[in-house]
Amino acid sequence: MQAISEVIPVLSSVDNYYNSVPAVLDRVETITGKSLKRYECDIRNREGLEKVFAETSPQAVIHFAGLKAVGESSKLPLMYYENNISGSVVLFEVMEKFNCKKIVFSSSATVYGNNPIPYKETMPTGDVSNPYGRTKHFIEQILGDVYKADNTWSISLLRYFNPIGAHESGLIGEDPNGIPNNLMPFISRVAIGKLPQLTVFGGDYDTKDGTCIRDYIHVVDLAKAHLCAVAKILDTTGINAYNIGNGVGYSVLDIINAFEKTTGQKLNYIIGDRRAGDLPAFYADATKANTELGWKAQYDIDKMCIDTWNFQTKNPDGIK
Numbered sequence: 001m002q003a004i005s006e007v008i009p010v011l012s013s014v015d016n017y018y019n020s021v022p023a024v025l026d027r028v029e030t031i032t033g034k035s036l037k038r039y040e041c042d043i044r045n046r047e048g049l050e051k052v053f054a055e056t057s058p059q060a061v062i063h064f065a066g067l068k069a070v071g072e073s074s075k076l077p078l079m080y081y082e083n084n085i086s087g088s089v090v091l092f093e094v095m096e097k098f099n100c101k102k103i104v105f106s107s108s109a110t111v112y113g114n115n116p117i118p119y120k121e122t123m124p125t126g127d128v129s130n131p132y133g134r135t136k137h138f139i140e141q142i143l144g145d146v147y148k149a150d151n152t153w154s155i156s157l158l159r160y161f162n163p164i165g166a167h168e169s170g171l172i173g174e175d176p177n178g179i180p181n182n183l184m185p186f187i188s189r190v191a192i193g194k195l196p197q198l199t200v201f202g203g204d205y206d207t208k209d210g211t212c213i214r215d216y217i218h219v220v221d222l223a224k225a226h227l228c229a230v231a232k233i234l235d236t237t238g239i240n241a242y243n244i245g246n247g248v249g250y251s252v253l254d255i256i257n258a259f260e261k262t263t264g265q266k267l268n269y270i271i272g273d274r275r276a277g278d279l280p281a282f283y284a285d286a287t288k289a290n291t292e293l294g295w296k297a298q299y300d301i302d303k304m305c306i307d308t309w310n311f312q313t314k315n316p317d318g319i320k
């Protein structure tokens with residue numbers, strides 16, 4: 001598989017650093033041996049974005065920018081709609097203005113809502129249980145309308161399942177600001193003593209052990225899926241959704257047990273109340289990404305836990 005810098009020689013990063021820090025990009029450059037043009041800019045800032053496009057003339061965009069915590073979105077829906085949807089519309093308008101019509105969009109498995117599992121790309125989307133997932137669904141629909149109006153666009157919608165883990169170097173990994181909303185960063189901060197206890201949100205679901213089931217995927221497998229999607233959009237036009245998951249469901253207790261087994265760390269946790277917006281279980285049918293993108297997840301749950309813990313122990317206070 002080609003590295004993205006072989007596919008696109010110059011890479012630029014546009015980030016408002018709401019949930020990251022510039023030092024992360026220093027480490028990305030160390031890992032890849034490639035330099036990145038960097039812009040601190042919010043995608044809702046049309047003028048700033050136009051400056052980026054004028055200076056870089058991008059061939060393609062990978063659109064990661066968005067708030068992404070299911071639980072938080074139920075508490076702050078307007079923040080999620082304004083940031084995720086308004087920001088995306090500004091980005092797409094600037095892309096159109098600069099004749100850049102190739103995009104990989106970071107979508108989400110939450111768009112499937114209450115469909116039967118495993119989720120397939122042919123299933124209806126939109127019956128979503130939380131504002132976060134609804135923003136992803138609306139943005140997919142917006143891109144669908146953009147393509148209908150102008151079929152010279154080339155669009156890949158990558159429906160992420162549950163990305164966890166870290167780069168095996170331990171240089172970069174999941175390092176959210178403040179108290180983590182997501183399971184794995186919360187687990188690793190309890191294990192290293194930064195947080196006192198994990199609450200498992202619900203032990204009475206209709207699943208094998210009463211806790212929710214998700215399709216966890218190593219973040220490096222996820223990154224490789226983007227390389228495959230970029231290669232495809234550079235060569236074609238059209239719009240396609242792809243499930244980016246392992247195709248295997250693990251419960252919260254499975255994750256806790258795997259983490260304790262692979263790291264030797266005993267986790268302090270309790271079983272608490274359910275979290276608003278959570279679905280009992282979902283996982284992917286990832287066949288389409290394999291046949292059309294030539295992508296398949298390689299790493300298992302143990303590797304995800306080992307790489308998470310390696311990153312946490314090497315960065316006990318996160319990346320500054």
Ligand code: WQD
Binds near residue numbers: 110
């Ligand atoms: C996973 C499970 C919680 C925290 C994620 C991303 C979202 C999207 C879909 C990409 C759930 C439980 C969590 C905790 C817990 N991904 N949990 N205690 O909600 O499935 O959504 O995947 O687009 O961006 O957020 O992930 O990690 O929040 O929760 O018991 O302290 O862990 O109830 O069952 P979720 P999550």
